Amino acid sequence: MAAPAPKIGFVSLGCPKALVDSERIISQLRAEGYALSADYADADLVVVNTCGFIDAAVEESLDAIGEALHENGRVIVTGCLGVRDRQVRDAHPQVLAVTGPHAYEQVMQAVHRHEPPPHEPFTSLLPAQGIRLTPRHYAYLKISEGCNHRCSFCIIPSMRGDLVSRPVEDVLREAENLAAAGVQELLVIAQDTSAYGVDIKYRGGFWRGRPVKSRLRELAAALGDLGIWVRLHYVYPYPHVDDVIPLMAAGKLLPYLDMPLQHGSARVLKAMRRPAATEKVLERIAAWRRECPDLTLRSTFIVGFPGESEAEFEELLAFLHEAQLDRVGCFRYSAVQGAVANELPGAVPEEVKHEREARFMAVQEQISSARLARYVDRQLRVLVDEVDGDVAIARGPGDAPEIDGVVFVHAADDVSSGDFLDVTVTETEAHDMHAIRRAEPH
Numbered sequence: 001m002a003a004p005a006p007k008i009g010f011v012s013l014g015c016p017k018a019l020v021d022s023e024r025i026i027s028q029l030r031a032e033g034y035a036l037s038a039d040y041a042d043a044d045l046v047v048v049n050t051c052g053f054i055d056a057a058v059e060e061s062l063d064a065i066g067e068a069l070h071e072n073g074r075v076i077v078t079g080c081l082g083v084r085d086r087q088v089r090d091a092h093p094q095v096l097a098v099t100g101p102h103a104y105e106q107v108m109q110a111v112h113r114h115e116p117p118p119h120e121p122f123t124s125l126l127p128a129q130g131i132r133l134t135p136r137h138y139a140y141l142k143i144s145e146g147c148n149h150r151c152s153f154c155i156i157p158s159m160r161g162d163l164v165s166r167p168v169e170d171v172l173r174e175a176e177n178l179a180a181a182g183v184q185e186l187l188v189i190a191q192d193t194s195a196y197g198v199d200i201k202y203r204g205g206f207w208r209g210r211p212v213k214s215r216l217r218e219l220a221a222a223l224g225d226l227g228i229w230v231r232l233h234y235v236y237p238y239p240h241v242d243d244v245i246p247l248m249a250a251g252k253l254l255p256y257l258d259m260p261l262q263h264g265s266a267r268v269l270k271a272m273r274r275p276a277a278t279e280k281v282l283e284r285i286a287a288w289r290r291e292c293p294d295l296t297l298r299s300t301f302i303v304g305f306p307g308e309s310e311a312e313f314e315e316l317l318a319f320l321h322e323a324q325l326d327r328v329g330c331f332r333y334s335a336v337q338g339a340v341a342n343e344l345p346g347a348v349p350e351e352v353k354h355e356r357e358a359r360f361m362a363v364q365e366q367i368s369s370a371r372l373a374r375y376v377d378r379q380l381r382v383l384v385d386e387v388d389g390d391v392a393i394a395r396g397p398g399d400a401p402e403i404d405g406v407v408f409v410h411a412a413d414d415v416s417s418g419d420f421l422d423v424t425v426t427e428t429e430a431h432d433m434h435a436i437r438r439a440e441p442h
């Protein structure tokens with residue numbers, strides 16, 4: 001009789017990009033016949049995929065490594081914090097191995113070294129779409145790794161390297177497999193989605209017997225042909241993004257753009273070294289909305305960046321008033337070890353950062369509430385994430401999972417996650433909506 005398969009525990013921290021890395025490693029583990037363990041005590045070793053973006057994430061990652069060591073004792077560390085090998089080993093000298101982000105092969109080598117694979121890998125058990133950590137009905141689709149920009153507050157390029165786009169046919173094949181496996185919504189992610197293909201000179205590939213270029217518009221159009229929801233994240237407002245708006249207006253892509261803008265003051269954006277900072281964002285947004293009135297715009301901003309004056313902060317508030325973004329996240333600037341911005345003069349005191357964050361959120365909350373209120377009495381198609389009693393917790397075209405609001409559909413105890421429902425919105429709040437199912441025609 002074959003020996004039982006070694007069991008690997010897996011802890012996945014960080015952003016959706018790290019989640020995709022976790023899915024790849026887990027897919028590979030399963031392909032090689034390893035079993036997964038849901039608890040520390042039962043695992044032969046534990047892989048911790050860490051985040052190292054801001055200091056709070058570093059703390060959380062170090063705590064997670066400590067917990068895994070305490071509960072299991074045999075731990076391999078991977079992910080963004082793995083770049084700081086010294087820091088991990090200083091805090092936890094007992095870890096078996098430390099590797100950086102998207103270092104699938106090194107992680108697998110470390111697993112092989114400490115827990116050799118079973119002799120008969122059950123490769124046939126691995127579904128074509130790989131193993132996913134998201135619920136069955138939505139999945140992240142990573143189209144590239146790394147980034148060619150050098151924003152002064154960010155150390156991702158030093159951790160993940162320059163942009164490397166995946167071949168378009170690989171991306172489309174993965175998307176097709178996911179759709180065939182029942183995924184209803186694809187969330188397209190990258191560090192900079194709009195830069196897709198730049199590094200490979202928009203090289204062409206073949207999909208479904210026709211040529212497709214590795215360029216955002218062509219990729220998005222092909223994904224739109226799959227007949228499921230497609231949502232774009234981390235898109236910068238370059239002029240060529242204009243080309244995807246007609247696909248949204250035509251219902252091929254969700255009318256949704258997640259576009260991290262970070263600030264509204266030209267000087268602060270310059271100090272941040274932001275891409276597309278001067279691309280006439282407000283004019284571009286107005287033109288997109290003319291073409292696609294239901295476009296939901298999500299963004300994130302940083303307050304308290306070094307040197308941000310009161311007047312520049314007020315410029316940011318004025319930008320919010322004018323841009324009328326639908327969904328907005330606000331972060332207080334926090335020093336990231338190794339980031340160039342740490343050297344900039346004019347550190348903003350913590351209490352001022354808190355005060356600016358509160359003022360920012362007060363302004364945006366009013367804007368978000370007013371934007372959502374226009375949906376009252378309108379009909380929407382929503383996708384159910386889960387059911388709690390007789391309330392279905394769903395999302396509409398303007399709601400990305402985890403980061404945006406939800407639609408509570410009342411009197412809906414006969415539905416399941418992954419179902420689409422046609423609803424009428426009855427009430428809206430700042431972020432969430434309430435709805436009832438649309439009456440079937442008699």
Ligand code: SF4
Pocket residue numbers: 147148149150151154155156157191192275
């Ligand atoms: S665009 Fe800027 S913030 Fe985003 S990953 Fe690249 S360097 Fe970092």
